[in-house]
Amino acid sequence: MLVEDDQSISEMVGHYLTKEGFEMVHAFDGEEGVRLFHQGSYDLILLDIMLPKLNGMDFLKIIRQESNIPVLMISAKDGEVDKALGLGFGADDYIAKPFSMIELTARVKAAIRRATQYSAEEPAESKVIRIHQLAIDIDNVSVMKNGEPLQLTSTEWQLLCLFAANPKKVFTKEQIYRSVWNEEYFGDQNIINVHMRRLREKIEDDPSAPQYIKTLWGIGYKLGEF
The missing domain is CATH 1.10.10.10 (Winged helix-like DNA-binding domain superfamily/Winged helix DNA-binding domain)
Structure with a gap:
């Protein structure tokens, strides 16, 4: 799921990641993102910090109460405070605008790969x-x-x-x-x-x-x- 209020960015990211084999769901404000989160099942959330109705930090606090789904924060603000705040609230990674689609795709795949390894099925014996x-x-x-x-x-x-x-x-x-x-x-x-x-x-x-x-x-x- 991509939670991004900029229509052009949302379309660009969605088009590129769809070509990479991902199924995309789009939300354009924080409240819509929370609603869609509770209605579906997702492998990763791309989350903008500056959102109308409910900002990215508040969105993140809500979903972290019930899920450890990977969250990749995206924002035009590239300051250390934003990075620390975003990750401190439970984000898994951070990428600053403007970003390359190649880098974004690599970050998305890496976050999903880590989460998949984390939720591996239980084997017969345990170490x-x-x-x-x-x-x-x-x-x-x-x-x-x-x-x-x-x-x-x-x-x-x-x-x-x-x-x-x-x-x-x-x-x-x-x-x-x-x-x-x-x-x-x-x-x-x-x-x-x-x-x-x-x-x-x-x-x-x-x-x-x-x-x-x-x-x-x-x-x-x-x-x-x-």
């Missing part, structure tokens, strides 16, 4: 990685802390699995982006920073003093030792 109070069930795609389930987005899940599967390795931001986003890294550190902050808010006792995922200043991140 569980235990790190202090965390139990990371790789095959069943679930995380528990002190016996209580944690609700992670597909991106947060893949970040956690990356560190859990490589407990001794230090990852630079470029390596993290290549591993999780499967794309070339162009130095947009804010996307990684915000996702890491959201993950820490869910798994850490004190996100301001993280123990599970440590920051190595000027280098990157690594799994903490207990």
Whole structure:
């Protein structure tokens, strides 16, 4: 679903993604987007920030109460505040206008691919990685802390699995982006920073003093030792 009030952009994006094999549903304001969201089933939402009736941030807060569907924010505002705010509200990725259709399509496919991996069917046997109070069930795609389930987005899940599967390795931001986003890294550190902050808010006792995922200043991140 594309929620975009600019008719020309909506038509351009819809035409291109349809040629790429996607079925498109269009909404032209936030209220219409919420209504269509509750009426259908979608693989991804492309969401503009500046919308009439209900803005993109409020739209995102509503659907995040009931769904972890991938959301790709699009906006003419390319400031760091907008990026942090959009991702902080639960968006999976962010792209600024003007954007190329090739880049947009790559971002859409990558987000859907991550979500598909996150919701993989349960196999016969399960591999569980235990790190202090965390139990990371790789095959069943679930995380528990002190016996209580944690609700992670597909991106947060893949970040956690990356560190859990490589407990001794230090990852630079470029390596993290290549591993999780499967794309070339162009130095947009804010996307990684915000996702890491959201993950820490869910798994850490004190996100301001993280123990599970440590920051190595000027280098990157690594799994903490207990």
